[in-house]
Amino acid sequence: MKTARLEAFTDGVVAIIITIMVLEIHVPQGGDLTALKAEVPVLLAYVLSYLNVGIFWNNHHHMLHVTDRVNGKILWANLALLFWLSLVPFVIRWIDEAGFVAAPTAAYGVVLAFAGLSYTTLRAQIIALNGHDSRLAVATGNDVKGKLSMLLYAGAIPLAFVWPWVAILIYVTVALMWLVPDKRIESLVGKKESSA
Secondary structure: OOOOOHHHHHHHHHHHHHHHHOOOOOOOOOOOHHHHHHHHHHHHHHHHHHHHHHHHHHHHHHHHHOOOOOHHHHHHHHHHHHHHHHHHHHHHHHHHHHHHHHHHHHHHHHHHHHHHHHHHHHHHHHHHHHOOHHHHHHHOOHHHHHHHHHHHHHHHHHOOOHHHHHHHHHHHHHHHHOOOOHHHHHHHHHHHHHHO
């Protein structure tokens, strides 16, 4: 199978997730800037979540552009990724209701960690089908950034029960690590598109 349907489906689901996230933000009750004060936690959670969902979508887009074919295992791995991303609006709502306290902050990390694990599984399934000499395998190598991300999440989740704000800072650090897509994949995408 080619990747077009998988990409289109993923794009649609990610668009819905982002829409649901923004619909969870409450309109302030007052007409001045001080009315925004109560909404700051959920706005910060929204910004971080929008960034994280965008990072997953961006890297997914680049990964599929250097993928020649997909199979059923890849489709299921992709669905697992989308499942975890679809829980992002839920944890944002929980943070909105409870604040940046232990359980919702840890749950946010769990969702991000399992999304990362699902992304890693998706990458592994693509490489398994397309070959260990495929463009994706060559470009991503041993995925140091992915392994480091999982270690940071594994540390941040229990830390959320002691210092929630430190856990949030770790989540921000992971997002910043992934903000720029892998240059090796981007160069392959550019070569593929110029030859088309």
